[in-house]
Amino acid sequence: MAKLLKTTVFSSDTSPKETSLDKTTRIMRRITQDEAEVRHQKTARLRKARFESEANSSDS
Known part of the structure; x- marks a missing residue:
């Protein structure tokens, strides 16, 4: 089994998606x-x- 690093498990490269409420706001x-x-x-x-x-x- 591959050894996972701490940074690999919890990293998120993508930002959260904009919800329709956020877009409307x-x-x-x-x-x-x-x-x-x-x-x-x-x-x-x-x-x-x-x-x-x-x-x-x-x-004037």
Whole structure:
């Protein structure tokens, strides 16, 4: 019989497989982050436009 090493018996070269719940969670987090980024960009753009509008109206 072949002699087994301690590292041979309990080693696992492959990572655990991603479950469907993990996959769903990962996808939803990415979607949520993407939506938040778009929302922040839109808010910044609107804020800048408002400040420019207020600056122009106060000059008149």
